[in-house]
Amino acid sequence: MKSRGINKNFTGTKVDALATVVFKDEKVSDEFLKELDDLTSGQISSIIDSKEFKGEKGEVAILRFSADKGKANRLLIIGGGEEEKFGSSDIAIASGTAARKVRDLGLKSYVFAPRKADDAVDAAASSFQGAITSQFELDKYRTVDKNDKEVTSFVIYIADAKPTELKNGLSRGEAIGESMNVTRDLANEPPNILTPTEIANRAKKMAKEVGLKCEVLTEAQMKKLGMNSLLSVSLGSEQPAKLVIFKYTPKKNTGKKGELLALVGKGVMFDTGGISLKPGENMDAMKYDMSGAATVFGTMRAIALLKPSIPVMGVMGCVENMPDGKASRPSDVVTAMNGKTIEILNTDAEGRLVLADAVAYAEKKGATHIVDMATLTGAVVIALGNRNTGIMGNDDDFVNEVIEAGKEVDEGFWQLPLKGYESEVKSDIADVKNIGTKRRAGTIAGGLFIQEFIDKAKWAHLDIAGTAWSDSPKGHQAKGPTGVAIRTLLNLVEKSQ
Ligand code: BES
Ligand code: ZN
Ligand code: ZN
Numbered sequence: 001m002k003s004r005g006i007n008k009n010f011t012g013t014k015v016d017a018l019a020t021v022v023f024k025d026e027k028v029s030d031e032f033l034k035e036l037d038d039l040t041s042g043q044i045s046s047i048i049d050s051k052e053f054k055g056e057k058g059e060v061a062i063l064r065f066s067a068d069k070g071k072a073n074r075l076l077i078i079g080g081g082e083e084e085k086f087g088s089s090d091i092a093i094a095s096g097t098a099a100r101k102v103r104d105l106g107l108k109s110y111v112f113a114p115r116k117a118d119d120a121v122d123a124a125a126s127s128f129q130g131a132i133t134s135q136f137e138l139d140k141y142r143t144v145d146k147n148d149k150e151v152t153s154f155v156i157y158i159a160d161a162k163p164t165e166l167k168n169g170l171s172r173g174e175a176i177g178e179s180m181n182v183t184r185d186l187a188n189e190p191p192n193i194l195t196p197t198e199i200a201n202r203a204k205k206m207a208k209e210v211g212l213k214c215e216v217l218t219e220a221q222m223k224k225l226g227m228n229s230l231l232s233v234s235l236g237s238e239q240p241a242k243l244v245i246f247k248y249t250p251k252k253n254t255g256k257k258g259e260l261l262a263l264v265g266k267g268v269m270f271d272t273g274g275i276s277l278k279p280g281e282n283m284d285a286m287k288y289d290m291s292g293a294a295t296v297f298g299t300m301r302a303i304a305l306l307k308p309s310i311p312v313m314g315v316m317g318c319v320e321n322m323p324d325g326k327a328s329r330p331s332d333v334v335t336a337m338n339g340k341t342i343e344i345l346n347t348d349a350e351g352r353l354v355l356a357d358a359v360a361y362a363e364k365k366g367a368t369h370i371v372d373m374a375t376l377t378g379a380v381v382i383a384l385g386n387r388n389t390g391i392m393g394n395d396d397d398f399v400n401e402v403i404e405a406g407k408e409v410d411e412g413f414w415q416l417p418l419k420g421y422e423s424e425v426k427s428d429i430a431d432v433k434n435i436g437t438k439r440r441a442g443t444i445a446g447g448l449f450i451q452e453f454i455d456k457a458k459w460a461h462l463d464i465a466g467t468a469w470s471d472s473p474k475g476h477q478a479k480g481p482t483g484v485a486i487r488t489l490l491n492l493v494e495k496s497q
Contacts, residue, residue, distance in 0.1 A: 005166025096476030124169025132177030183298030236327025267293025274347030379442030
């Protein structure tokens with residue numbers, strides 16, 4: 001999407017549509033709204049006075065007016081909710097809602113005025129990110145009835161903002177929005193196309209494009225490192241497992257000496273359950289079981305473009321979980337990279353087996369802080385639904401840092417306890433078992449298991465099974481992969497620099 005920034009003459013912009021925000025219970029009182037009200041022959045006051053438009057979040061009004069040739073003749077008014085609470089993520093949602101309406105009207109360009117733009121760079125970034133993420137659709141593989149409408153040009157309007165602020169904001173918004181769409185595209189890919197080998201190849205290509213280091217470990221290399229837990233998951237698959245490692249090194253490191261943050265993702269390209277086979281119904285959804293890895297992919301891409309001043313490592317554990325004569329069985333025992341023995345009691349609890357070796361690898365390579373992301377348990381969907389990601393960890397201060405970073409970008413994380421539940425994953429015959437006891441505390445059991453493979457690092461585990469995929473479209477976003485946690489992780493990184 002093309003973009004540019006302007007700081008005056010909103011109504012004179014050469015675009016297909018104008019778009020702005022009206023807040024809850026707001027009247028036409030400031031100069032900006034008055035000018036738009038005049039332009040539309042009083043339609044704004046009319047829809048407000050008649051209570052046809054209340055300024056609630058999600059509301060949209062499309063007003064028509066006559067304009068000079070080559071200029072917009074439509075004004076989109078987007079409800080912003082309460083003005084005091086209107087922040088960056090609301091700006092992105094409002095801009096995205098406008099962009100989807102503009103697209104649905106068959107138009108190609110719009111100018112967006114977020115109005116409440118305390119920080120011009122941030123407001124411009126959020127506005128453009130919202131525009132970009134709003135255009136993502138699931139229909140990549142359709143050859144007929146494909147959505148062929150698209151907004152191709154975006155203009156940000158912030159009165160009196162400095163041109164450099166607008167420019168910087170736009171390139172920031174582009175980096176974040178496009179990286180979110182990269183993550184979403186990966187999560188949406190069918191597993192016959194996006195195999196472990198294919199995601200590793202795409203990782204190398206992406207890393208080259210944005211200037212990240214990227215290394216891919218083969219099964220033989222993983223075997224040498226003793227990663228039998230991860231490798232056990234893909235024994236039943238024709239597809240060889242891959243461990244992808246990204247490295248971002250800043251020009252100047254302003255972080256605390258010796259600290260290294262690692263982002264580690266579950267990349268189960270498809271989860272049949274293995275010998276503990278899943279029921280057929282909805283098994284197709286398990287193509288998004290690599291959303292944790294896709295999140296690492298997109299976040300590392302954005303980091304390379306935004307260039308924060310701390311180093312970050314990304315690790316994606318990529319496997320396919322299939323039933324086969326060679327597949328592992330419930331009751332198998334394997335030894336992980338850190339020497340711990342695991343009794344595999346359910347081959348469908350495979351994500352934690354992958355993460356066990358992936359987090360141990362990250363720590364061995366110097367990570368002092370680890371955040372892992374995984375579509376790990378169905379239980380987290382039961383507990384928290386799709387509004388909050390489950391979070392657990394071994395250090396409450398670090399967990400709180402992630403929660404706080406999330407709050408600032410309006411992504412919800414809800415902490416579940418690990419302390420006191422340790423006995424849930426004790427095995428009768430090995431050091432740990434890969435499921436909890438009976439069906440209780442399923443999400444916690446997942447977290448506890450991964451914790452066994454962390455040595456000294458501060459660690460937070462994000463169970464994104466409920467939040468990585470949205471079953472219904474929103475005004476600002478298609479249904480399907482959400483790109484959850486990327487903005488939180490970027491905020492976490494930028495706050496630590
Ligand atoms: N990939 C699933 C978890 C999942 C479920 C993700 C629904 C997204 C939506 C995971 O590998 C799994 O199968 N977990 C089991 C664990 C159980 C066997 C202890 C589950 O949640 O049922
Ligand atoms: Zn599973
Ligand atoms: Zn899984």
